[in-house]
Amino acid sequence: MVRPRVLVVAGTHGNEINGPWLLDQWRQHPALIDSEGLDVQLAIGNPAACAKGRRYLDRDLNRSFHPDLHKEASESAAESDREMVQALELLKQFGPKGQTPCDLVVDLHSTTSAMGNCLVVYGRRPVDLALAALVQHRLGLPIYLHEADAAQQGFLAERWPCGLVIEVGPVPQNVRRSDIVLQTRLALEAVLAAITSVRDGSARYPDQVVIHLHLGSLDVPRRSSGDPDALVHPNLQGRDWQPLKAGDPLFIDAESNTVVFDGEDGLVPVFINEAAYAEKAIALSLTKRETWPLPKDWKEALAELLR
Amino acid sequence: MVRPRVLVVAGTHGNEINGPWLLDQWRQHPALIDSEGLDVQLAIGNPAACAKGRRYLDRDLNRSFHPDLHKEASESAAESDREMVQALELLKQFGPKGQTPCDLVVDLHSTTSAMGNCLVVYGRRPVDLALAALVQHRLGLPIYLHEADAAQQGFLAERWPCGLVIEVGPVPQNVRRSDIVLQTRLALEAVLAAITSVRDGSARYPDQVVIHLHLGSLDVPRRSSGDPDALVHPNLQGRDWQPLKAGDPLFIDAESNTVVFDGEDGLVPVFINEAAYAEKAIALSLTKRETWPLPKDWKEALAELLR
Numbered sequence: 001m002v003r004p005r006v007l008v009v010a011g012t013h014g015n016e017i018n019g020p021w022l023l024d025q026w027r028q029h030p031a032l033i034d035s036e037g038l039d040v041q042l043a044i045g046n047p048a049a050c051a052k053g054r055r056y057l058d059r060d061l062n063r064s065f066h067p068d069l070h071k072e073a074s075e076s077a078a079e080s081d082r083e084m085v086q087a088l089e090l091l092k093q094f095g096p097k098g099q100t101p102c103d104l105v106v107d108l109h110s111t112t113s114a115m116g117n118c119l120v121v122y123g124r125r126p127v128d129l130a131l132a133a134l135v136q137h138r139l140g141l142p143i144y145l146h147e148a149d150a151a152q153q154g155f156l157a158e159r160w161p162c163g164l165v166i167e168v169g170p171v172p173q174n175v176r177r178s179d180i181v182l183q184t185r186l187a188l189e190a191v192l193a194a195i196t197s198v199r200d201g202s203a204r205y206p207d208q209v210v211i212h213l214h215l216g217s218l219d220v221p222r223r224s225s226g227d228p229d230a231l232v233h234p235n236l237q238g239r240d241w242q243p244l245k246a247g248d249p250l251f252i253d254a255e256s257n258t259v260v261f262d263g264e265d266g267l268v269p270v271f272i273n274e275a276a277y278a279e280k281a282i283a284l285s286l287t288k289r290e291t292w293p294l295p296k297d298w299k300e301a302l303a304e305l306l307r
Numbered sequence: 308m309v310r311p312r313v314l315v316v317a318g319t320h321g322n323e324i325n326g327p328w329l330l331d332q333w334r335q336h337p338a339l340i341d342s343e344g345l346d347v348q349l350a351i352g353n354p355a356a357c358a359k360g361r362r363y364l365d366r367d368l369n370r371s372f373h374p375d376l377h378k379e380a381s382e383s384a385a386e387s388d389r390e391m392v393q394a395l396e397l398l399k400q401f402g403p404k405g406q407t408p409c410d411l412v413v414d415l416h417s418t419t420s421a422m423g424n425c426l427v428v429y430g431r432r433p434v435d436l437a438l439a440a441l442v443q444h445r446l447g448l449p450i451y452l453h454e455a456d457a458a459q460q461g462f463l464a465e466r467w468p469c470g471l472v473i474e475v476g477p478v479p480q481n482v483r484r485s486d487i488v489l490q491t492r493l494a495l496e497a498v499l500a501a502i503t504s505v506r507d508g509s510a511r512y513p514d515q516v517v518i519h520l521h522l523g524s525l526d527v528p529r530r531s532s533g534d535p536d537a538l539v540h541p542n543l544q545g546r547d548w549q550p551l552k553a554g555d556p557l558f559i560d561a562e563s564n565t566v567v568f569d570g571e572d573g574l575v576p577v578f579i580n581e582a583a584y585a586e587k588a589i590a591l592s593l594t595k596r597e598t599w600p601l602p603k604d605w606k607e608a609l610a611e612l613l614r
Contacts, residue, residue, distance in 0.1 A: 025561035172479030254332035
């Protein structure tokens with residue numbers, strides 16, 4: 001077996017159709033993306049949801065990878081929860097102890113928010129952060145570190161020894177755009193090149209990495225019925241990654257009353273007005289931008305994984 | 308009964324959520340939109356699809372209003388076709404012979420295409436064209452005249468004596484944006500003001516009206532499996548309403564090969580890369596821009612309807 005083996009997943013959400021098209025074209029034209037001599041496995045995360053053009057059928061597949069959930073699933077009839085079955089199937093096939101065990105996973109997503117081309121990392125695993133730092137050094141992509149959010153757990157990437165999400169937007173659900181496909185491809189190529197550089201000893205790490213730490217999320221104002229009573233303010237729409245200051249407008253209602261930001265100056269909003277997060281009561285998330293020196297043990301951990 | 312009675316519908320497609328929010332807010336704040344003394348009835352076209360955030364459940368409601376379909380539906384068990392049941396329900400309640408008969412219908416839609424704020428008219432009924440001309444004179448909105456398309460039939464607006472669609476974009480499905488809501492509201496106010504102006508004799512018609520006549524639609528290139536083998540070209544994306552000339556790129560594949568436009572110079576593309584039309588094998592539609600003088604009988608027909 002050639003190591004490391006890299007799993008590239010697209011269509012974890014069935015209405016994010018740019019990644020799946022890229023993988024489909026890569027299968028048709030193997031020279032399209034240089035796999036750098038790595039053993040790359042391609043998978044559609046949620047084929048049943050993709051066939052219907054829906055984010056998911058029974059539950060969000062990208063919240064279905066928490067080990068505790070799987071313990072429950074194996075004890076109960078999982079037939080009524082198609083995503084739980086699919087999560088277990090992906091692990092059985094490509095998980096670290098699966099039939100074709102993979103060491104790393106890259107999960108391709110898109111968003112209706114103006115996130116540009118960016119990386120999402122779950123928690124502070126040294127291997128994830130080292131790999132993200134290498135990609136940031138190559139392409140300058142912002143990194144969103146999602147952690148410590150009790151309401152959002154069980155992400156796919158967490159179940160492999162190393163895993164990143166590539167997130168590209170804005171693009172509507174169920175729309176393919178050539179610019180979105182191109183950005184996805186550039187980020188994926190940068191990840192594969194970074195992995196190769198660690199393997200062959202040519203990796204050039206930056207001295208520091210810029211991280212956006214997840215702090216929490218805000219919902220739109222709602223009335224007692226639960227119906228939204230305001231919208232994202234036009235001055236905020238499309239301004240992902242741009243620091244807020246106190247008094248900046250966040251929401252606007254039908255009669256033009258605004259709700260303003262009253263938090264700490266400099267917090268950075270992400271995933272502003274993402275279509276799929278309305279059901280999670282998230283109109284945007286807030287992050288804190290920090291610059292971290294790159295510790296030696298991150299690099300060693302990634303080198304060790306890829307040895 | 309105050310005449311004319313105007314039906315305003317939103318959420319005919321359950322993932323177009325800006326119109327429904329506008330109606331919800333209008334119900335909460337009756338002063339939000341000046342109904343100009345008209346008897347305005349508000350309806351959610353497809354509440355079950357709206358609840359699920361899906362365009363439709365069993366079939367496109369806005370292709371379910373063909374009288375022939377209803378003949379079939381009444382002869383068969385319609386339980387399995389929820390949109391057919393809903394179409395009949397809307398007609399029973401608000402149709403010209405319904406419980407609360409309405410003379411005109413305004414159907415609020417949104418699109419992922421960069422259509423801006425525009426009107427869609429189905430066929431060449433003088434009353435529709437006269438009303439659209441009045442709105443175009445007020446706001447300058449482009450008019451798309453959809454006709455003679457055997458593959459696309461049974462639109463809601465056709466079943467009332469007079470009916471227009473207000474179509475606003477670009478906005479992703481299941482995303483609310485304040486600019487989209489504002490444009491929808493402006494167009495709706497212009498329609499209501501135009502109706503009132505005909506009633507009170509103050510209507511100011513333009514000498515001519517600019518119409519975009521539907522000629523047909525193009526699909527993306529597909530391989531034999533049916534899978535798309537190319538995407539809308541970035542030079543075309545977002546250029547709805549901008550005339551094409553021979554040689555302009557239409558599509559691009561993963562290896563950057565392009566398909567160019569080889570039709571008549573000056574044809575105008577609309578609904579470029581609309582998410583919901585992929586299943587209808589439509590990547591864009593082509594129209595011919597024509598300027599028509601405004602015949603006297605259009606005005607008389609609308610005055611007669613609103614008398």
